[in-house]
Amino acid sequence: GYQPQTVNETGITVFEFSDKGILQRTGAEIEDWLRSDPDRPTLHFSPIRHWMNDPVGLCKIDEIWHLFYQFHPSGSDWGPMHWGHATSRDLVNWLHMPVFLHPEQNLWRLGATGGAFSGNAFRDRDGSLMFFYTERLPAYDLFKGYREIQKIARPDRRMIKAEGIVTVLEQRPDGVEHDFRDPKVWWDDAANAYRMILGASIEGDPAVLLFGSGDGLDWQYLRPLYRAPVTFRQEGARAVECPDFFPLEDKWVLVMGFVGHVEPRTRRRNLLYALVGELINDAFVPDTSELQLLDFGTDYYAMQSFEADGRQIAFAWLFNWEYRKPEGSSYSGELSLPRALSLSEDKKKLLMLPVIEVAERYAADPVVEDKSGKFSLPKAPIEIRLSGPLEGSKLVATQGGELAFEVNVAEGVLSIRLAQDDGSIQYVAELGGGKDLRLFHDHGIVEIFADGGTVCGTRRGYANIEPDHLEISSSASAQVIERNLR
Ligand code: FRU
Incomplete structure (x- = not known):
C-alpha cells in the first residue's frame, strides 16, 4: 500500500503562514492531512496540505529529482504564491520539503495577491544552478492591475532555501500588457548567448516573446518567438502562459497554454498546444501552422518539461477552474504522472507516455x-x-x-x-x-x-x-x- 513519506521522517517540520504568525506542524497532524482526504491519489503527487498549481523549477541534481510547485501555504485556494518543494530518488516516491522560495512582499498583509510565480531551473555552463521566475507585484499604482518582473534565485548549498535573489528584467516591450511571465532560459550555441522566452501578448494577441543576453543578467528584447493567430483572441485568449521550448531529437518544440481561451466546438478550456519546428537565427519556424492539442482532457495544464539523463520529462498541474475540489478539503491540486516526451516517426507530433519508472516502481x-x-x-x-x-x-x-x-x-x-x-x-x-x-x-x-x-x-x-x-x-x-x- 501507499506509504506517504512525510517531512518529519527527515526531521524537517512543516511551517505554515497565517494571520496568527508562523505555525509549526509536526507528526500526527501531518499524517492526518496525508491520510484523511478521500480524494488523495496514491500514484500522483499532491501537496501535504493547502493549494498547489504549476510544477516549476524541475531538475535533477546528483541523483535527486527536485520538484517545486506553485504553493499557497495558508489556504486551500489560490493566494500569495510560494515555491513548495519535494524530492525523489525515482520520480515516483516524493519526500516533502520546506517551502523553498517566498514572495518578495508580505502580500497577504497588504491584501494583495501575487508572489513568486512560475519559472524554470537553468544550469549554466559552469554547472551553477539558478531558477528564473516571475514575481508578480502590485502595480506602482495599486489600483492598476499588477506588475510582473523576472528574477533569478539560487539554491543554498543544501537545496533547501532560495537565496541571492536578483531582478533581471522589468521593462516590457511596447504593446505588451500586464501578463509577462513564466521564463524559460537556455544557453544557445548557435547564438553564442543566453536566450529566454516569456508568455505574454502583443497588441492583444497571445504571444511568446524572445529575449537575449550575453551574461544572463542583462536582457534585451529580440522578437516574438510566436504570435497566435487572431482566432485565439476571438475565442477569448488574452495571453500565453507557461511557454515551454526545448530541443527534441533534431527539432525544437514549443508548448503553451492560452489564458481565457475556450475551444468553440467542444467548449473545452485550459488546453495546451504544441508546435514542432526548427529554430533558425532566433526564429522559430514551425513545420505546420496547425497547433497540436496536447491533452484532450482539460485537466492537464501548465506543463513544464526538463532534460535529464538524455530524456525530456514533463509534469503538469492536474486541475481546471470549472470543477473544483470539494469545499473543506485539506489540499487542492495534483500533478500528472511524469511523462517522457518524444516525436512521432514522421517528426510531426509530440508524443507523451508515462516514464518507465511508473511501471517499474508500482507493483x-x-x-x-x-x-x-x-x-x-x-x-x-x-x-x-x-x-x-x-x-x-x-x-x-x-x-x-x-x-x-x-x-x-x-x-x-x-x-x-x-x-x-x-x-x-x-x-x-x-x-x-x-x-x-x-x-x-x-x-x-x-x-x-x-x-x-x-x-x-x-x-x-x-x-x-x-x-x-x-x-x-x-x-x-x-x-x-x-x-x-x-
Ligand atoms: C499558470 C499560472 C502562471 C503563473 C502561475 C501563478 O497556471 O497562471 O502563468 O506563473 O500560474 O500561480
Missing part, C-alpha cells in the same frame, strides 16, 4: 488478463491496457451501480465521460490507427494514453472515485493491472 498485480467482460475492481489504483484495434471499444467503470467513468471509441473518435459531466463540454480526440490504449485510474484521476502516446487525455473527477466494477467490451485484448507502490 503490477493482474486483475484481469486478455479478455472483455464485467469485473470486480480492487480498492486501488488500476491500469487498463487494450492492445489491438480500438474501434468499437467501451470501458464503463461504476461505483454502487452509478457511473464513475466511461471511455468510448466510435468512428475513430475517443471520448471520456465522468460522473460529474453534464454534456456541455465534449472531451474528445481523433485517433490515428487506434491500436493501443493505456488508462490509469487513481482516486478519480483518469489519465489516458492512446496510439503510442499520440493521443493523451487527463481528467479529474470528484464523484464515484472508488469504482467497484468495470465492464470492458472490445475486440482488442484487455488487461487490468492493480498498481500499488512497491
Whole structure:
C-alpha cells in the first residue's frame, strides 16, 4: 500500500503562514492531512496540505529529482504564491520539503495577491544552478492591475532555501500588457548567448516573446518567438502562459497554454498546444501552422518539461477552474504522472507516455488478463491496457451501480465521460490507427494514453472515485493491472 513519506521522517517540520504568525506542524497532524482526504491519489503527487498549481523549477541534481510547485501555504485556494518543494530518488516516491522560495512582499498583509510565480531551473555552463521566475507585484499604482518582473534565485548549498535573489528584467516591450511571465532560459550555441522566452501578448494577441543576453543578467528584447493567430483572441485568449521550448531529437518544440481561451466546438478550456519546428537565427519556424492539442482532457495544464539523463520529462498541474475540489478539503491540486516526451516517426507530433519508472516502481498485480467482460475492481489504483484495434471499444467503470467513468471509441473518435459531466463540454480526440490504449485510474484521476502516446487525455473527477466494477467490451485484448507502490 501507499506509504506517504512525510517531512518529519527527515526531521524537517512543516511551517505554515497565517494571520496568527508562523505555525509549526509536526507528526500526527501531518499524517492526518496525508491520510484523511478521500480524494488523495496514491500514484500522483499532491501537496501535504493547502493549494498547489504549476510544477516549476524541475531538475535533477546528483541523483535527486527536485520538484517545486506553485504553493499557497495558508489556504486551500489560490493566494500569495510560494515555491513548495519535494524530492525523489525515482520520480515516483516524493519526500516533502520546506517551502523553498517566498514572495518578495508580505502580500497577504497588504491584501494583495501575487508572489513568486512560475519559472524554470537553468544550469549554466559552469554547472551553477539558478531558477528564473516571475514575481508578480502590485502595480506602482495599486489600483492598476499588477506588475510582473523576472528574477533569478539560487539554491543554498543544501537545496533547501532560495537565496541571492536578483531582478533581471522589468521593462516590457511596447504593446505588451500586464501578463509577462513564466521564463524559460537556455544557453544557445548557435547564438553564442543566453536566450529566454516569456508568455505574454502583443497588441492583444497571445504571444511568446524572445529575449537575449550575453551574461544572463542583462536582457534585451529580440522578437516574438510566436504570435497566435487572431482566432485565439476571438475565442477569448488574452495571453500565453507557461511557454515551454526545448530541443527534441533534431527539432525544437514549443508548448503553451492560452489564458481565457475556450475551444468553440467542444467548449473545452485550459488546453495546451504544441508546435514542432526548427529554430533558425532566433526564429522559430514551425513545420505546420496547425497547433497540436496536447491533452484532450482539460485537466492537464501548465506543463513544464526538463532534460535529464538524455530524456525530456514533463509534469503538469492536474486541475481546471470549472470543477473544483470539494469545499473543506485539506489540499487542492495534483500533478500528472511524469511523462517522457518524444516525436512521432514522421517528426510531426509530440508524443507523451508515462516514464518507465511508473511501471517499474508500482507493483503490477493482474486483475484481469486478455479478455472483455464485467469485473470486480480492487480498492486501488488500476491500469487498463487494450492492445489491438480500438474501434468499437467501451470501458464503463461504476461505483454502487452509478457511473464513475466511461471511455468510448466510435468512428475513430475517443471520448471520456465522468460522473460529474453534464454534456456541455465534449472531451474528445481523433485517433490515428487506434491500436493501443493505456488508462490509469487513481482516486478519480483518469489519465489516458492512446496510439503510442499520440493521443493523451487527463481528467479529474470528484464523484464515484472508488469504482467497484468495470465492464470492458472490445475486440482488442484487455488487461487490468492493480498498481500499488512497491
Ligand atoms: C499558470 C499560472 C502562471 C503563473 C502561475 C501563478 O497556471 O497562471 O502563468 O506563473 O500560474 O500561480
